[in-house]
Amino acid sequence: MLFNSLNFAFFLPIVFIFYWTLQNKKLAYQNILLLLASYYFYGCWDWRFLFLLAFSTFLDFYTGLKIYHSSDKAKRKFWLILSVGINLGFLGLFKYYNFFADSFASLVHQFGLNADHPTLRIILPVGISFYTFHGMSYVFDIYNRKIKPTTNWVDYSLFVSFFPLLVAGPIERATHLLPQVEQKRTFDYSKLTDGLRQILWGLFKKMVIADNCAEYADIIFNNSDSYSASTLVLGALFFTFQIYCDFSGYSDIALGTARLFGFELLQNFKFPYFSRDIAEFWRRWHVSLSSWFKDYLYIPLGGSKGGLFKQIRNTCIIFLVSGFWHGANWTFVVWGFLNAIYIIPSIVFRTNRQHLEIIAQGRLFPSIKELAQMTLTFSLTVLAWIFFRAETVGHAFDYLSGIFSMSLFTNPFISNPEFIRSILVIALLIPFMIIEWLGRENKYAIETSFLNMPRPVRWAFYSLLVFSIGVFMQTKESAFIYFQF
Amino acid sequence: MVRFVKQLFAFLAFSIVAYVIFLIVWGTCAPTTFRKNMNFKMGGPGYMFTRLREADTVRNVDILFLGSSHAYRGYDPRIFQRYSLKAFNLGSSAQTPIETKILVDSYLEKIKPKHVVFDVYPVLFGNDGVESLLDIISNMDDPREIYPAALSTKNAKVYNTLIFNAFVNLIGKKKHFKEPNEKGDDTYVNGGYVATKKNKYKPEALERNYNQPTLTKQLEAFEAIISELKKRNITYTLVQAPVTQKTYLAFRKNEEMDKYFSEFGKYYNYSEKLKLGDSLFFDDSHLTQNGVEIFNEELVKQLFKDQVISKSNFNLLSKE
Structure with missing residues (x-):
């Protein structure tokens, strides 16, 4: 079910x-x-x-x-x-x-x-x-x-x-x-309405954003050898949002559902794509798994005690095991290893606990430096997701080599007229990311964003989310990616 | 708890009203390409709007054609007229047996055909029929017959289109709509047929999956149509219009489906019988006008030969 x-x-x-x-x-x-x-x-x-x-x-x-x-x-x-x-x-x-x-x-x-x-x-x-x-x-x-x-x-x-x-x-x-x-x-009335709100937001993320991104990510990844570099970038971006909205959408529904019965579950996602470095990303992505590995594998292995080499070794083990946990395929192992490589510099330079608070806390916009850090971290993440999504490691390398070519500067919508409908997905992603940004200090994006508004406005917004689901959902049920793990 | 339930129901009521308003605004303002789950289109390439208006006026035909675009592009009433047979074509784009059943229920009583030629394309027995249903909803005046089939689809696209269609009916937009008789290379011919000027074969760019599993609900709808025809004492012939050999052979269950159709009476598979060359098609599964001439002439001869059509039961004029 x-x-x-x-x-x-x-x-x-x-x-x-x-x-x-x-x-x-x-x-x-x-x-x-x-x-x-x-x-x-x-x-x-x-x-x-x-x-x-x-x-x-x-x-x-x-x-x-x-x-x-x-x-x-x-x-x-x-x-x-x-x-x-x-x-x-x-x-x-x-x-x-x-x-x-x-x-x-x-x-x-x-x-x-x-x-x-x-x-x-x-x-x-x-x-x-x-x-x-x-x-x-x-x-x-x-x-x-x-x-x-x-x-x-x-x-x-x-x-x-x-x-x-x-x-x-x-x-x-x-x-x-x-x-x-x-x-x-x-x-508890407020707990219950909060649960329903989180379920609604989770359904929106899954059925509107993730499933629509999946449609194009699948086409592009499944035929990657016949597309231009710019289209491959588009495919990687679609998958990046697909995996986030699919899994965090699932978590939102799970947390909201549990709250309907009076339970509080662990927060699993804390706006990971707004991270300023990879260490912060991993404190915000699939938190319950990361902390599980930290408590039951990383710390028993010695954690950060015993010198730099041991800390790097332990970190690499955690990421490799985490990759392997995701599935029986070398692509997941390479994905884990890549993330380990990303994080090593921050261990060496002791900057891995630099960004504990959410970006631009109390401010509307990030600074230029924060924006640059966020863009770099996001780009590295997108690159790693290619390994996660590819069928084989070879496929991932072919995909990457396809990206680094002259066709990177072509317009993907002109070279592939069949993707014109994907502009709609991009048009949906923009307000979605704005809402996520505005709500980044909450447990989930719309937790408190509209609570101070008059009821008709608040309900109109929730109805708009319901409408978006009805109008943009895929008409065939699609399973959540993480069910396979 | 009472407060929670009250608020929940109040929100649901608010949300339903808001949904309908948003849908009307969206359906009116958004470009067609971006109307993902709301596919309301009056007219369309299959001329369903014009065909259904004509169907409302046609009575006592000799032959009624049912089926998909293979029907409305493959059976030319003018050719049957040469044999003094009054024919009408009630085909529609991607029509599956589920939609054929809806049309049979709505029009058989009005049109009163003596004989039905039911074009059976086995590939469509694996199709959920949603696209064709949307075509009918958009173009039928009063789609009440559709509601049971539409509701059973559990498909957001169908529900949204039904809501928008109710709005269009409410403002009387369908009454003022006039569909042009010519669209690009296609011309609507009285009798429900669409003639094309295209005469060069152009294969489809995208590979299609012709081998979706056959759906039980389509088989049930098909058998219900046959029962309905029998109940009304209307004779029928099952025909599979020709497609290119490449397309025909791409479907792996030809033998199995031929056997199945044969169980229900006279059945002709013209992809097997004629094996027409690609030059007689303008795409992978539709005949050019020359192709239609050849196919229809063969079909009429076959119908006469098998005495499916005869002077006595059709009151034919001199040309037979």
């Missing part, structure tokens, strides 16, 4: 009504309802994988308790390794088996040998990368004595499988979400 589908438009109000009619009953009833709804939501994709989800949940719940109750260090470690091993084993099997088998066969083939391997027809269970990471963070936190395990199976299951975050995050932490699951939620 997709957030941008009619099914979800029926599912959400039904769960919402039942949920709040139970508010005066026991908290457990609300949690059981949400758990059932979450399993139904997940089962709509493929009910068979509900068993995998349930097993993964049980594994972490059980090992969490075992770790907590073991006083012996070796036993604690055993339960931790068992949990992490099985979790990563599933992830490896479902997500990476064919990749490793193919890569091995290609390597052997380079030496003139033939390595037949059984390529399994494995379906990637939706959201496996996300719920596996939820569970692992819980076990790690118990092992590190940050939290006590819950003894309530329903509460823990809901923490792992709460439907707004089940299939594409944000990757929650037990320290943040579990207490909310265990506490009574009260009906």
Whole structure:
């Protein structure tokens, strides 16, 4: 069930009504309802994988308790390794088996040998990368004595499988979400309207901006050898906005939906394209994943302690693993590596924590210097996205070499009359980016932007967003990119 | 909670009104190219506006042609007139069985044909029919027959066009619209046919996907049309008008679909029967006027030969 589908438009109000009619009953009833709804939501994709989800949940719940109750260090470690091993084993099997088998066969083939391997027809269970990471963070936190395990199976299951975050995050932490699951939620009018507002903004980002950018990004990337350099740049830009609006749009819908049930999820995007350097970009892009890697990989590896070399090594490991987390393809690994290269200078010159606040805070316009920094960071990001979107690493390099040619200075709309309609997408992107800029100090762009205006104006603006969705959406449902990860 | 529900419903009501206003402004002011999910176009290359107005006046025809552009560009009533057959062509652009069913429900009673030639292009059985539906909504006077089919599409483009069409009807714009008889190389010929002056083959620039999976709803609509014809005791012939051999062979299920159509009675596949050369087409699937002459002559002969048409049931004049 997709957030941008009619099914979800029926599912959400039904769960919402039942949920709040139970508010005066026991908290457990609300949690059981949400758990059932979450399993139904997940089962709509493929009910068979509900068993995998349930097993993964049980594994972490059980090992969490075992770790907590073991006083012996070796036993604690055993339960931790068992949990992490099985979790990563599933992830490896479902997500990476064919990749490793193919890569091995290609390597052997380079030496003139033939390595037949059984390529399994494995379906990637939706959201496996996300719920596996939820569970692992819980076990790690118990092992590190940050939290006590819950003894309530329903509460823990809901923490792992709460439907707004089940299939594409944000990757929650037990320290943040579990207490909310265990506490009574009260009906809060302003919270609910805020949730609806964020859902609307997320739908606009996904259905109007991302899906329309995708139409042209797909055409250009799929036929990149037949287009001019300027068209290739256009394609890369379309993908840059597609991936941002697709994923941050999903996150907005997830956060808004969770708020309708009284939950606050982690903010996943903080206007990353307004960053002044790559380090800032990564503090603003897919924050829940970046912080997960920081807490459970970077810091255990030593983090920034132990000298410059170790810090660079650890950073490279994080980015490579992050790239690989995104998918079983070398393009993601190269994308991760490229970002590591981008960030190394700021580590060497100790400027990686220079820009902690949002750009031009309290001001309407950025300074010339900030604008230049933002443009450079954005350009580097666009370049890296080419690897993320390309089918193969070779395709990405061909795409890049296509960009650096004389046809860079041609008009893409004249050389490709079929792209004339894409001007509409650009026309939509301009007001979108202005709204994002004006709302950059909020949690999401329209959080407070219109709250001080008279109600008719505010509602007219929201209606305009609804109208834009109705008039510019793709007429076929399109899945969110991050569902595949 | 009560306050929240009240506000929510108030906003929904406000939003619906605002949506309609925005849509009317957008549909009136925005250039056609940029009207993404609102495809309202009176007239258009298929002359549907003129054809439907003529269909309102035509009665008791001998042959009624149904189908896509293959029909309205491929069956020339003037050629059938030579055999003293009064014919009318109710084809429309990309018409799939779903839209054919709508037209059958709306016009069969009025036109009262003795025989129906139903052009069946199997590729269109894999099409959702939305584009053709929009063509009909835009050009029909009162598209009430369309509502059930339109609502079942769950398609924003269809809903937006229906809303805008209601506005156009409200201000009476359709009553004052006059479609020119000549558009570029095309001329509307009485009887629903569109004749073209184009006589050179020009392949389409973009590769099309001819192999979309056949849709169950199209098969159901097709079978419902056949049932309707049978119920009304109207004889029919299923015909597949010729397309270029390249286009014909690009569709992988020719044999399967030929077998399927044959189950419903007389069926002629003229891409197989005639195997016309590219010089008789002006694009990948439409015949030039010379091509239409050859195809229609063959079809009439075939209809007579099989006694689908005969003196007794058609009261033919001297020329047979």
